[in-house]
């Protein structure tokens with residue numbers, strides 16, 4: 001019988017420092033009222049100056065491995081999605097491999113913006129289904145506070161830091177990952193990107209003076225494309241597995257903006273009460289966001305065995321992805 005992949009365990013870590021909308025009111029011309037009404041975000045977490053992506057990925061990975069009941073040396077592969085790696089190279093996945101002591105694992109990073117964790121889970125699913133690998137650590141981690149322009153109210157109020165992890169392995173029952181979908185459109189790269197620090201605009205005094213090492217985003221345009229593509233990804237994975245929006249028990253969209261999540265749910269036909277939201281506490285944590293929501297939904301009992309769980313993401317690139325899971 002063909003192998004099926006399943007999520008064997010999840011974990012999250014968020015740094016302890018809470019930054020509220022009221023804190024941001026002191027830095028830029030904004031208000032708690034504007035941020036809550038336009039986005040649904042009330043607070044977010046920021047790492048301190050010394051903490052890097054691998055440090056918080058390590059904490060979340062340990063929890064996920066414990067929950068899955070497997071040791072780090074059993075891992076065959078680590079896939080780490082991030083846009084805020086420890087270094088341009090080598091991969092943060094390799095730093096994490098060493099910190100974890102995952103001596104038998106291959107490791108690589110992937111850059112798919114907020115779709116990073118779902119891209120990772122979908123790639124891991126293929127390896128498990130073919131039998132090439134048995135246990136894969138999928139990490140979504142961001143320290144976005146390090147690339148936020150705290151003078152730009154259009155972006156600094158939206159993002160937060162955190163790490164969300166899922167261990168993917170072979171399913172031992174009929175449940176598991178039923179369908180996956182991934183897509184990209186690179187024609188709109190400059191709608192959401194960090195222009196500095198790569199080979200296009202290497203780091204120079206001039207690039208730093210021009211503030212090229214911060215997130216730049218055309219929010220209104222991103223909003224429209226995000227809704228359209230997350231609807232597409234949702235419908236693709238539901239169709240492939242023979243389900244519709246009404247069958248979904250728990251819907252976890254990328255936690256970017258409350259209005260985006262509600263618009264997507266409505267168009268896919270998922271009732272509002274099935275949409276899982278923790279954006280209010282953490283903001284948009286990019287690649288970590290679906291991992292933070294998935295772990296909380298499992299631990300607070302929202303996701304139960306037998307539930308049909310729809311995960312859908314959209315991020316810089318643009319990239320978008322969906323994963324449909326029968327939870328076990």
Ligand code: ACO
Nearest residue numbers: 030034038113114153154157219220222223256257315316
């Ligand atoms: N506080 C107060 N006013 C603000 C703020 C703020 N923090 N930010 C913008 N405004 C102002 C704007 O300047 C504008 O004023 P103007 O009309 O005088 O020019 C006004 O508010 C309205 O701005 P819009 O951009 O039209 O506001 P909108 O309702 O679209 O909300 C937002 C902006 C929240 C950014 C929204 O467009 C959005 O969420 N977009 C998607 C962003 C997203 O999901 N990004 C992540 C994608 S995933 C990834 O890979 C990271």
